[in-house]
Amino acid sequence: MSEFVDSHAHIYSDKFKKDLTDVMERAFEGNVTKMYMPNIDHASIDAMLEMENKYPDNCFAMMGLHPCSVDHKFEKELYIVEEWLAKRKFCAIGEIGTDLYWDKAYWEQQKEAFKIQVEWAKKYETPIVIHCRESIDETIELVKELKDERLTGVFHCFAGSLEQAKRITDLGFYMGIGGVSTFKNGGMDKTLPDMKLDNLLLETDCPYLAPVPHRGKRNEPSFVPLIAERVAELMVCDVEQVGEVTTANALKLFGV
Template sequence: MNLTDTHAHLYVEAFEEDREEIIERALAAGVKRFFIPAIDASYTKDMLALKRKYPQLMHLMCGLHPTHVKADYEKELEHVSQQLAKGGYVAVGEIGIDLYWDKSHLQEQTDAFRRQIRMAKAHKLPIVIHCREAFDEIFEVLESEKGPELRGIFHCFTGTYEQAQQAISYNMKLGIGGVVTFKNGKIDQFLNKIPLEHIVLETDSPYLAPVPYRGKRNESSYLREVLKKLSEIYGNTQESIASATTTNSKEVFGI
């Protein structure tokens, strides 16, 4: 089994006590590749330390999370630009628009999203999108930035079938995680209409743990529960889905 967790915040405080054990459990479960999204500048040091400790396993992204776009976002974007210039990053993410918690910074979030897309293009990197209650706003930006150089992952996809098709039209893979196991998750109702070539797996750990761990801290080993659910949805073996989704992740990230 060769699984790829395309979205895991392994550097955050939630894993401070047992990070090594969690990584060992993931490896034992067949997760061999970990892609690590950024939040803001305050976590860069911890992300780099994780990469140094596990250089073959961990692949870092760089970006400003939309919920962390505040009055000082220009300073944060400068940090992203400086980090990308140093090299070693595999994507710009997670970036996007989040209107669930706070709508007051929509203009700043939109500006930060667009500018980071352009940074990704300049460095020939994919993007990883965070979208919460903002599909129309996200699609408006993607429409204006579309082209062969625009590509990436629509992280934690929770939209409709039509929105899935629209995301795919912008060269985005759909990041599928714990939500697909939820009774009210809804994406399980149409996912089998989406060709497997457009799907990658993720946990978003420590968030959004799949059933039967829902409500608990998520971890990369729980990717097996997502895999199990996709095996049921697609009527394919777990091995074939693991192989296909890992291949898809290699297509996105180039490694």
């Protein structure tokens, strides 16, 4: 059975507080052996690092400021991120990016926070994990402006067009494929058949965006094989190949 990686898991969330041990056991039973944890802001750091300490061979922390946590005081949050990046190595800077879905009021601040964190990624030669809800084209342009040979990463929760996928891969970035790929109207049935496994990572974004048949319920890392099955179906290949290639991609990107 192929090994799977959950490249984007908020497994430290309070949503898992009551049954975390069972959640992790289900993940291991499904051969999901590594989980990469994106940070949100200062309030999520302790729980994330506690998870990493508890499962040092399985859970790997990122450091960054989520765009939905960017407001008029974002410099204070970035100061905390900067302090942590200077203290120790993280598998990625993330999740960072832009978001025009919830609130457009801090768009300029979001872009500034993103640019600052990208420069840190270059400095520490660390990949970035990008959130870009309702702002994928704008974010691709930002990455294009900032790109050099030191910058790589993944556009997480990709649900875009083939044209957008090509622009992302031309920049040398991966795309994270999650539960949306299993949704009837998710649109991935039109794009995945023409994409390449070499450019993809698998993710849950748990506890959000659970795949079918669990849609609307709490997501968890053990659901990664369901996403792999959907990818295999749409790309006309076997699940073992999906697991093998996407796991290799994640290990190459994150270096863990």
